[in-house]
Amino acid sequence: xxxxxxxxxxxxxxxxxxxxxxxxxxxxxxxxxxxxxxxxxxxxxxxxxxxxxxxxxxxxxxxxxxxxxxxxxxxxxxxxxxxxxxxxxxxxxxxxxxxxxxxxxxxxxxxxxxxxxxxxxxxxxxxxxxxxxxxxxxxxxxxxxxxxxxxxxxxxxxxxxxxxxxxxxxxxxxxxxxxxxxxxxxxxxxxxxxxxxxxxxxxxxxxxxxxxxxxxxxxxxxxxxxx
Amino acid sequence: xxxxxxxxxxxxxxxxxxxxxxxxxxxxxxxxxxxxxxxxxxxxxxxxxxxxxxxxxxxxxxxxxxxxxxxxxxxxxxxxxxxxxxxxxxxxxxxxxxxxxxxxxxxxxxxxxxxxxxxxxxxxxxxxxxxxxxxxxxxxxxxxxxxxxxxxxxxxxxxxxxxxxxxxxxxxxxxxxxxxxxxxxxxxxxxxxxxxxxxxxxxxxxxxxxxxxxxxxxxxxxxxxxx
DNA sequence: TTCATGCTTTGACCGTAGCCGAAGCACGCG
DNA sequence: CGCGTGCTTCGGCTACGGTCAAAGCATGAA
Numbered sequence: 360x361x362x363x364x365x366x367x368x369x370x371x372x373x374x375x376x377x378x379x380x381x382x383x384x385x386x387x388x389x390x391x392x393x394x395x396x397x398x399x400x401x402x403x404x405x406x407x408x409x410x411x412x413x414x415x416x417x418x419x420x421x422x423x424x425x426x427x428x429x430x431x432x433x434x435x436x437x438x439x440x441x442x443x444x445x446x447x448x449x450x451x452x453x454x455x456x457x458x459x460x461x462x463x464x465x466x467x468x469x470x471x472x473x474x475x476x477x478x479x480x481x482x483x484x485x486x487x488x489x490x491x492x493x494x495x496x497x498x499x500x501x502x503x504x505x506x507x508x509x510x511x512x513x514x515x516x517x518x519x520x521x522x523x524x525x526x527x528x529x530x531x532x533x534x535x536x537x538x539x540x541x542x543x544x545x546x547x548x549x550x551x552x553x554x555x556x557x558x559x560x561x562x563x564x565x566x567x568x569x570x571x572x573x574x575x576x577x578x579x580x581x582x583x584x585x586x
Numbered sequence: 587x588x589x590x591x592x593x594x595x596x597x598x599x600x601x602x603x604x605x606x607x608x609x610x611x612x613x614x615x616x617x618x619x620x621x622x623x624x625x626x627x628x629x630x631x632x633x634x635x636x637x638x639x640x641x642x643x644x645x646x647x648x649x650x651x652x653x654x655x656x657x658x659x660x661x662x663x664x665x666x667x668x669x670x671x672x673x674x675x676x677x678x679x680x681x682x683x684x685x686x687x688x689x690x691x692x693x694x695x696x697x698x699x700x701x702x703x704x705x706x707x708x709x710x711x712x713x714x715x716x717x718x719x720x721x722x723x724x725x726x727x728x729x730x731x732x733x734x735x736x737x738x739x740x741x742x743x744x745x746x747x748x749x750x751x752x753x754x755x756x757x758x759x760x761x762x763x764x765x766x767x768x769x770x771x772x773x774x775x776x777x778x779x780x781x782x783x784x785x786x787x788x789x790x791x792x793x794x795x796x797x798x799x800x801x802x803x804x805x806x807x808x809x810x811x812x813x
Numbered sequence: 814t815t816c817a818t819g820c821t822t823t824g825a826c827c828g829t830a831g832c833c834g835a836a837g838c839a840c841g842c843g
Numbered sequence: 844c845g846c847g848t849g850c851t852t853c854g855g856c857t858a859c860g861g862t863c864a865a866a867g868c869a870t871g872a873a
Contacts, residue, residue: 364676364762366610366669371601375861379594393820403863408821410861419675427819427870440760441671442593448646448668449591489724496723497716499709499766533667535591539727602831620850633832635851654840654849 372417373445377402378410382419382433382442387567388474390423390430436543439473440532447535467536469569471562475547476554476569477532480579482539484550485531487583494529494542501529503546511546514582516553521545554579599644600672604629605637609646609660609669614794615701617650617657663770666700667759674762694763696796698789702774703781703796704759707806709766711777712758714810721756721769728756730773738773741809743780748772781806 493507559575720734786802
């Protein structure tokens with residue numbers, strides 16, 4: 360017994376409904392203030408404050424003071440990955456009676472996962488990138504190929520600063536709605552930023568959903584060579 | 587709020603120390619009786635019984651009656667994957683003061699992850715398989731190539747029954763100690779079985795650790811063409 | 814300085830959930 | 844059949860943890 364790390368500690372941290380709501384809200388990748396998170400979780404400011412302190416002590420979130428606000432965010436992609444996989448279990452093993460509403464439909468299509476794109480569009484993209492040899496996979500996550508480097512440079516992404524930074528360029532992340540992987544890492548983040556800058560899609564305010572315009576969706580498909 | 591599935595429900599399920607211990611014990615892949623799990627969790631039989639009922643209602647474990655015993659096991663690899671990723675977070679973000687003992691060291695080297703091999707040896711194997719083209723990766727997890735099929739057949743694994751079964755042949759699973767992927771799925775399971783049948787390694791009783799014999803380790807490396 | 818806003822701490826309340834002992838089933842065996 | 848073992852249900856205890864109101868600190872603005 361006691362083999363392996365103390366998994367109950369952080370599972371319990373996620374296991375409270377108020378805290379789970381906060382973490383889910385933070386999955387949008389945006390840093391949120393304590394009051395916003397309190398509203399999101401449906402609790403009073405004091406309660407939220409206590410929860411946030413626990414989450415921080417547990418290492419799941421971090422804070423950044425700015426002016427008289429306190430911005431909270433997830434500490435990293437690893438936390439986001441755990442949350443995503445938990446959502447996969449909950450949506451699968453949970454009560455299926457709650458059939459997906461229109462809002463869930465949009466989330467399934469495309470959404471923000473911490474800082475990169477997730478959902479149907481994202482797994483389609485990841486598959487296309489691997490099929491066309493822009494990415495290759497080692498045991499240690501995906502790797503950018505030479506043709507891939509040219510491909511993304513042509514899309515307007517400056518790769519050098521990303522490579523110079525110590526954060527991993529490519530990562531894969533399991534999608535709870537699709538049950539397949541999609542692209543994460545600093546490259547995944549850059550792609551999402553570029554898609555938004557291009558005007559192909561925009562985030563719905565107050566939600567994780569990403570809405571593609573019809574023209575944006577067509578351009579996205581053409582870029583990747585999707586059917 | 588309420589975007590996405592009810593993650594708090596199952597996180598809370600894992601969040602109790604007694605239940606977490608039970609789940610960790612079940613990560614060995616073996617089906618255990620209620621009394622064994624009670625001992626593992628350090629609680630009385632009545633308490634264990636209550637916990638097991640909750641875990642089953644939550645869809646995390648299933649039971650199989652056999653004689654006058656009741657055998658419990660995890661419901662699937664998806665549950666195991668969540669537990670592994672939670673261990674990754676807990677070992678990283680958790681208190682690092684608990685430096686790894688000799689027992690942890692063995693676990694890091696090679697262990698059972700639900701029904702397949704995990705740890706250093708497993709990620710090395712996965713990397714070698716991808717490097718040599720026995721496996722290729724699509725967006726939808728790894729795929730067995732033709733050369734890979736010949737490779738595993740030559741190792742004494744009958745692929746047809748695995749392919750005929752509806753369970754996925756290849757899956758990847760994130761390793762909490764290595765933070766890299768390793769091979770799961772029915773093929774992963776078959777490989778571990780073959781390794782044990784070959785006498786290369788054996789499971790330590792009452793633990794998840796897998797101990798390779800010196801000769802077994804050498805044979806394993808030669809088989810994969812590791813340095 | 815003085816006020817207002819954003820957040821945290823304190824203190825008290827309450828509910829829930831874990832825990833066990835004892836009794837109750839259920840199954841298998843002799 | 845009746846005994847023993849394995850597991851579950853029941854009752855009641857305890858305590859941990861979530862919750863909010865009110866007061867206490869900060870920080871920035873006037």
